[in-house]
Amino acid sequence: MIALSTEKRLVARPRADIRHILGERLGWRARIPFEWARDLQQVCRGQLPKEQKVAVLRSMTALYLRRLCQNVHKPITFSLLNFRVSAFSLDALSFLYKEIFLGLEYYFESKNKRPFIIDCGSNIGMSILFFKTVYPDASILGFEPAPDSFGLLKRNVEANQLTNVTVYPLALGYTEGTVKFFLEEEPGGFVASTDARRVSKREETVEMMRLSRFVDREVDFLKLDVEGAEGAVLDDLVQTGCIRRISQMVVEYHHHLDGCDDRFSDFLLQLERNGFGYLIRSDLGPSRTQGRFQDILVYAYRKDS
Numbered sequence: 351m352i353a354l355s356t357e358k359r360l361v362a363r364p365r366a367d368i369r370h371i372l373g374e375r376l377g378w379r380a381r382i383p384f385e386w387a388r389d390l391q392q393v394c395r396g397q398l399p400k401e402q403k404v405a406v407l408r409s410m411t412a413l414y415l416r417r418l419c420q421n422v423h424k425p426i427t428f429s430l431l432n433f434r435v436s437a438f439s440l441d442a443l444s445f446l447y448k449e450i451f452l453g454l455e456y457y458f459e460s461k462n463k464r465p466f467i468i469d470c471g472s473n474i475g476m477s478i479l480f481f482k483t484v485y486p487d488a489s490i491l492g493f494e495p496a497p498d499s500f501g502l503l504k505r506n507v508e509a510n511q512l513t514n515v516t517v518y519p520l521a522l523g524y525t526e527g528t529v530k531f532f533l534e535e536e537p538g539g540f541v542a543s544t545d546a547r548r549v550s551k552r553e554e555t556v557e558m559m560r561l562s563r564f565v566d567r568e569v570d571f572l573k574l575d576v577e578g579a580e581g582a583v584l585d586d587l588v589q590t591g592c593i594r595r596i597s598q599m600v601v602e603y604h605h606h607l608d609g610c611d612d613r614f615s616d617f618l619l620q621l622e623r624n625g626f627g628y629l630i631r632s633d634l635g636p637s638r639t640q641g642r643f644q645d646i647l648v649y650a651y652r653k654d655s
Contacts, residue, residue, distance in 0.1 A: 379417075379418060382414055382417065382418065385414070386410075386411070386414050389410055389448065389452055390407065392452050392453070393406055393407055393410070393452055396452070396454050396457075397454060397457055398454070398457075398484070402483065402484075405431050405432075406431070406451050406452065409429075409430045409431050409447070409451075410447070410448075410451075410452065412428075412429070412430075413428070413430075413440075413443070413444050413447060416428065416440060417440060417441075417444065420440060421440075422439060422440040422441040422444075423439045423440075423441060424439060424440070425437070425438055425439060426439065426440045426443060428440070428443060430443075430447060430451075430479070431479075431483060433479050433506075433510050434506075434509050434510060435474075435475075435476070435479065435506055436474070436502050436505050436506055436509070437474055437502065437538075438474070438498075438502070438537060438538025439538065442538055442540075443476075445540075446473070446474070446476040447476065450476050450477055450480045451476075451480055451483075455600065455647065456477055456480060456481070456571075456573050456600055457484065458570075458571050458598050458600070460485065460570050460571065460597075460598075462570050463485070463487060464485070464487040464488060464489065465485050465488050465489075465570030465571055466488070466489050466490075466567060466568065466569055466570050466571075467481050467485075467488050467489070467490045467491070467569075467570060467571045467572075467573070468490075468491045468493075468561070468564065468565070468569055468571075468572045468573070469481070469490060469491065469492045469493065469573045470493045470522055470561065470572070470573060470574045470575065470576050470583065471493065471494065471573070471574070471575035471576050471577070471602075472492035472493060472494040472499075472503050472517060473494060473496075473499050473503065473540070474499055474502040474503050474506060474538075475492065475502070475503040475506040475507055475517075477573060478490055478492050478503075478506075478507065478512070478515060478517075479506070479510070481571075482512060482515070487514075488514065489514040489515075490512075490514065490515045490516070491516055491517075491518070491564055492507075492515065492516070492517040492518070493517070493518050493520050493521075493522055493561075494517065494518075494519065495519060495520055495521035495531055495542070495544075495556040495557075495558075496531070496533055496542040496554075497519065497554060497556075498533075498537035498538060499537075499538065499542070500517070500519040503517055504517060519556070519557070520556070520557055520558065520559050521544050521556050521557065521558040521559075521576075521579070522558065522559065522560070522561045522576055522579060522582075522583050523544060523558050523560070523579050523582045523583065523586075524560065524582040524583070524585055524586050525558065525560075526558055526559050526560055527557070527558060528555055528556070528557060528558070529544050529555070529556060529557075529558045530544065530546075530553055530554075530555060531543070531544055531553070531554045531555065531556040532544070532545070532546050532548065532549050532551070532552070532553055532554075533549060533551065533552045533553075533554060534549055534551050534552065535551040535552055541577060542577060543576075543577035543578045543579070544558065544577075544578070544579055545577065545578035545579065545607060547578070547607045547608060548577050548578045548604065548607060549577075560586045560590075561583050561586055561587060561592075562586050562587055562590040562592040565587070565590075565592040565595050565596070567595065568595050568597065569595055569596045569597065570597050570598065571597065571598050571599065571600075572596050572598070572599035572600075573599070573600050574599060574600070574601040574602065575601075575602040577604060578604045578607050580601050580602070580603055580604070580617070581613070581616075581617055584601075584617065584620055584621075585620075588620055588624060593624045594624070594625075596652065597651070597652050598649075598650065598651045598652070599648075599649075599650045599651075600647065600648070600649050600650075601647075601648045601650065602645055602646070602647055602648075603617060603645075603646040603647075603648055604643070604644075604645060604646075605632075605643065605644040605645075605646050606641055606642060606643045606644060607643065609640075609641025609642070609643075610641060614646070617648075618648075621648075621650050625652055625653055625654060626650040626651060626652055626653065627650070627651055627653050628648050628649060628650040628651070629648075629649045630646060630647070630648055630649075631646070631647040631649075632644055632645065632646040632647065
């Protein structure tokens with residue numbers, strides 16, 4: 351049997367195999383056109399107004415072009431939409447931009463043109479920039495306990511002269527005081543928690559406060575991504591009655607921090623008992639391993655609002 355030439359083998363194989371071969375021979379840069387086309391479709395299907403979609407696509411394309419010619423692991427300051435954003439790396443910046451501006455994980459619709467937004471787990475501030483893009487007149491409180499991330503968060507807020515934005519270097523939970531805070535080994539990681547089961551490569555000491563202290567008026571939107579402390583924060587809001595002041599929220603629920611701990615229904619029951627409906631999103635993936643950790647996104651909305 352005569353072996354086919356490389357060119358003929360490429361023609362004979364399915365398109366997915368061709369992409370795999372190109373990826374192996376040319377490296378990750380060969381995947382960029384396919385990623386760009388996929389992201390283009392995602393933006394076009396999104397809920398942003400047309401002019402914002404165009405701006406998001408321009409910045410997305412600029413990020414791809416920069417990735418072609420720059421080390422993706424070095425710190426960077428980059429122009430995105432109308433903002434100058436400092437990040438730990440181009441790779442991390444691209445990830446956050448895609449998740450928030452393309453995936454629209456924190457998008458919400460509000461009758462209030464000047465919504466009050468509480469952002470718990472602000473990281474370097476990309477979510478705050480997103481909220482300011484959709485609602486320029488919004489008032490925002492941001493919380494980020496990781497010292498390295500808070501430094502960039504504060505820099506990005508100040509560099510872009512964001513008005514009505516206040517950020518705090520605080521962890522959130524059911525108690526108050528000094529607590530141990532666990533992070534990934536390198537600065538800028540996306541996982542940091544007061545729960546050592548979530549990550550335990552590096553340890554810092556931070557201040558923790560109850561979120562209810564800051565809920566002194568109606569909250570149009572609450573973003574809660576606190577890496578395992580979401581149950582404690584919700585308990586605080588329920589026990590103090592502050593939950594009644596919240597109209598909408600997006601919560602990243604961390605299921606199976608302990609593989610034997612199945613309490614997701616308790617979390618949802620808290621929402622139900624306090625007048626919230628909800629939608630749930632999670633990717634089970636190819637694995638069906640019992641007790642496997644999952645990130646679950648819960649969009650909750652007050653039914654009487």
